[in-house]
Amino acid sequence: MSEPLLKVKNLKTYFTSRHSQVKAVDGVDFVVGKGRVLGIVGESGSGKSMTSLSIMGLVPGPQGKIVEGEILLEDMDLVKLSDKQMENVRGNLVSMIFQEPMTALNPVLTIGEQISEMLIKHRSMRKSEAMAKAIEMLRSVGFARAEQIVKEYPHQLSGGMRQRAMIAMAMSCEPKLLIADEPTTALDVTIQAQVLELMKDLRDRTGTSVVLITHDLGVIAEMADDMIVMYGGQVVESGTADDVFEVTLHPYTKALLASIPVIDEERDRLYAIPGTVPSAANFPVGCRFADRCSLVETRCRETMPELQEVRTGHWVRCHLVTK
């Protein structure tokens, strides 16, 4: 594996109210290598979006808080930075792409103004320079008439175009890390492929590391070098994408893979994992997947399994899987 860029150690993001404590992210560890794509998969409520917001320092306060852990970008601990220092990290070193391109662009500013804003702030460019750079960025994400697009407003672009404009914006300061929170969920399948191809291409050209959050295993298979599977705020399986797909070890990952419909197989009902994700306010003592697992044993309900390295670089959190 290449040199690490981002190291997340024992990250715990909790939401505390007077009555309950919601453990949205509960002790997550992972490493993103330089120039690599890390896919984070999980169901809704597994804590994958909160993990990304924690990296950006955007956990919605005052209830939400990073209570423990380190987020090391190279050697800088993002958790310890002040608001002012964080402003310089956001957009400059780490930037983010949102799920919903229709609402993620400001309707009253032109595309060019929105892209150049970041360049003016982080690269101290003059307005004309920033505009020229914005045009260049738009061209690199595949806009043929980029000179016109910079003068256009978001309502004049389609969903796929807006998502590409978002990517251009996120990439314009050449960040070291790009966080993409379900970047293709709101797009048509044809546009999805285009956007994924574009992200891959940009990664190859600029060497930016990518954290790709999705619930679509197909996207992970297409894009990711490494992957982690999250469940109940914890990592349940991690490794290179090839390893995890070829030698799937955790029962949850297996169940996820089994619930993907296969096109040439006739089935009356699609397979679904029974039950729902346990409430993050009230996790069971033992394994968090125990209630939905087909292989559950008594010890699963009694003690929490540790995340252990079962094969080289392949970690699993399950009592039933050992070396």
Added chain:
Amino acid sequence: MASDVAKMKGEITKAHKAVRGRSPLQLAMGRFMRNPLAVAGSIILLIIIFITVFAPLFTHWSPTNPDIMNTDAGPSALHWLGTDSNGYDNMARVLYGGRVDLTIAFAASIMVMVLGTIYGGISGFLGGWVDNLLMRFVDIMLNFPFISLVLVLEAIFNTSNEWMLILVVGLTAWPGAARMIRGVFLQLREQDYVIGAVTIGASRMRIIFRHILPNTLSLLTVLVSMSVAGYVGLDAGLSFLGLGVPPSVASWGAMLNTYSDYISLSTKPYAWIPPVVMIVLTILSINFIGDGLRDAFDPQSRS
């Protein structure tokens, strides 16, 4: 055939240019200009502003220099609308009076909007306990007796002028605006593009002024236009009660006050009908403009 194709190409590029680069504000202005009532309102308001600003072009009488040889005169070639009991020319007072009424209305509503936007914006953007505290103060201010404040200030300073009225209105009427702006800020700060602005490292001030405020412009414009209409009426009402500007200053409300007794109302319609018409026309035209703006900014609201 070939020329047809060329012509079509020309039309396509023209159509393309037409949709290019029009901001939401420009689009709304386009819709506004297609609303006949709103355009009529704008034209009437412009005419009213024109004749009050350029009043000296329409009469050589001064509204503050009485013609003491001709008091309480009826309409004549000399005084088209007669004179009042002090010998002031009514025509001059109608023309010049608009200056005071419109200044009070515009200045007060701009002051209200500025205070309301700053206060409501901070409250809505910060949220949490700050918001709670600021909004409780708004609740107190909303119950503040406005007319008593005018009376107290007049008693203290022993006079009253248009600037005092502007100040009083500005200082007592902002809470309503603040509450509205706060609501909009609360809603806008949860928008993805605002969170997006945070993710690119924009500072708080930048987010408030560059990303959120322009999105409230439509609401602000409508609020200003509606409140201007309200304050024209307010000044007229206060002057009518004798709480507005002093009698020596020409204003439409003060003129009504002069002619508010039963005998004048029945015998001197030439003196009080013109200021009434001016007040009604001003309020109506501003209201039409306000309605037009609201429809233009929010096409869905049109019934």
